Amino acid sequence: MKSDFFKYQAQTTPHPLAIEISHAQGSYIYDQNQKQYLDFIAGISANSLGHNHPSVTQSIKNQLDKYTHVMVYGEFIQQPQLELCKILAKNSPKNLDTIYLTNSGTEATEGALKLTKRYTNRSEIIACKNAYHGNTQGAMSVCGAEEQNRAFRPLIPGIKFIEFNNILNLELITTETAGVIIETIQGGAGFIEPQNNYLQKVQQRCNEVGALLILDEIQTGIGRTGTFWGFENYDCTPDIIITGKGLGGGMPIGAFISSNKIVATLKENPKLGHITTFGGHPVIAAAALATVKEITKTDLIHQTLEKEKLIRKLLIHPEIIEIRGKGLMLALMVKNEEFASQIILKCLEKGLLLFWLLFEGKAVRITPPLTISNEEIKKGCAIILEVIDELV
Ligand SMILES: Cc1ncc(COP(=O)(O)O)c(C=O)c1O
Numbered sequence: 001m002k003s004d005f006f007k008y009q010a011q012t013t014p015h016p017l018a019i020e021i022s023h024a025q026g027s028y029i030y031d032q033n034q035k036q037y038l039d040f041i042a043g044i045s046a047n048s049l050g051h052n053h054p055s056v057t058q059s060i061k062n063q064l065d066k067y068t069h070v071m072v073y074g075e076f077i078q079q080p081q082l083e084l085c086k087i088l089a090k091n092s093p094k095n096l097d098t099i100y101l102t103n104s105g106t107e108a109t110e111g112a113l114k115l116t117k118r119y120t121n122r123s124e125i126i127a128c129k130n131a132y133h134g135n136t137q138g139a140m141s142v143c144g145a146e147e148q149n150r151a152f153r154p155l156i157p158g159i160k161f162i163e164f165n166n167i168l169n170l171e172l173i174t175t176e177t178a179g180v181i182i183e184t185i186q187g188g189a190g191f192i193e194p195q196n197n198y199l200q201k202v203q204q205r206c207n208e209v210g211a212l213l214i215l216d217e218i219q220t221g222i223g224r225t226g227t228f229w230g231f232e233n234y235d236c237t238p239d240i241i242i243t244g245k246g247l248g249g250g251m252p253i254g255a256f257i258s259s260n261k262i263v264a265t266l267k268e269n270p271k272l273g274h275i276t277t278f279g280g281h282p283v284i285a286a287a288a289l290a291t292v293k294e295i296t297k298t299d300l301i302h303q304t305l306e307k308e309k310l311i312r313k314l315l316i317h318p319e320i321i322e323i324r325g326k327g328l329m330l331a332l333m334v335k336n337e338e339f340a341s342q343i344i345l346k347c348l349e350k351g352l353l354l355f356w357l358l359f360e361g362k363a364v365r366i367t368p369p370l371t372i373s374n375e376e377i378k379k380g381c382a383i384i385l386e387v388i389d390e391l392v
Helices: 001-006 054-066 079-090 104-118 138-139 146-152 169-174 198-210 230-234 258-269 282-297 299-314 338-350 375-390
Strands: 023-024 028-031 036-039 098-102 122-130 160-163 178-182 212-216 242-244 254-258 320-325 331-334 361-367
Touching: 001 079, 036 122, 036 375, 054 282, 079 098, 079 254, 079 282, 098 104, 098 230, 104 138, 104 178, 104 212, 104 242, 104 254, 104 258, 138 146, 160 169, 169 198, 178 198, 198 212, 198 230, 254 258, 282 299, 299 320, 299 375, 338 375
Parallel strands: 122 160, 122 178, 178 212, 212 242
Antiparallel strands: 023 028, 028 036, 098 254, 242 254, 320 331, 331 361
């Protein structure tokens, strides 16, 4: 398949890994030669229950037998969508009980940005340098990575950038500001956690000036960081949550979540304030519902913290400068970009799948399925240590 892949399929980098996939099961992906790869990245934090999880697969099959797409979002009552919205509301702070289901994380970002403008009647958005919120033009406009954005300008106007964790910058949030969008833990920038009650202070400032706080939980949410939502770790509650990735258990979905009062502004003056044909697709919603049920009815969320401890205990090596992140959203920090790349590529040869982060070249991503076993963690960490020893 390789030559056809390069000929017919759009590439996003000059050097894709181009592993030819045969099938995937649990924490493993298999290529056409039946080589197995232990998956330490979960499709970039998307396969929260690993591959081919029986309850996700069965719920997809059951829904396929009933109906697939029947109508654009928000017109008909479809049980998988409704049940998914209810379980998300049940696991969210009290007033965040109205859910708009989208096709992806970036569309959730778009919807949330539009919602802040619509609700506040203001247009200015504040975002963080080095943030990542998606790749459509609105979402790109709030990604603070100029190198990526330059070639696509003009993007949307009226965006101001602040530094993540910089309290002094918060004075840029004013009565002109419609919304502030922040990743709960900055992902692409290097899995940087909020420090010194930063998120609480942002929330406080937003409340003072009447701006809405959007927390991007697309990577941190749905149990990955030891609580259902990542912000629960930092004692802060946003006005709007955006989610995606792990929500679908390997299927494409996103959502923005806010109070009924705020979300209701999208239905009038003008009506159809945000519309989508396939958002909340019943088959995808059924997969997401099964995923959230499995994550919340088991001990998986709590286990992420135990698994984090195990990884931190195992990955001790003079070449590992630091392990950043929380739960099963971890990044190994090493001396330089070349060394990080060597680790990733050598581990791949030995059957362990790791990956890069978007803007931090010295980081190695470890975001396995939440279902990964302790034995699999030990096996993967042993490969990492062996590779580092070989490299030095
Ligand atoms: C924090 C964050 N926000 C938004 C997105 C965009 O989500 P999607 O790729 O589903 O559009 C991502 C994806 O990597 C992400 O990590």
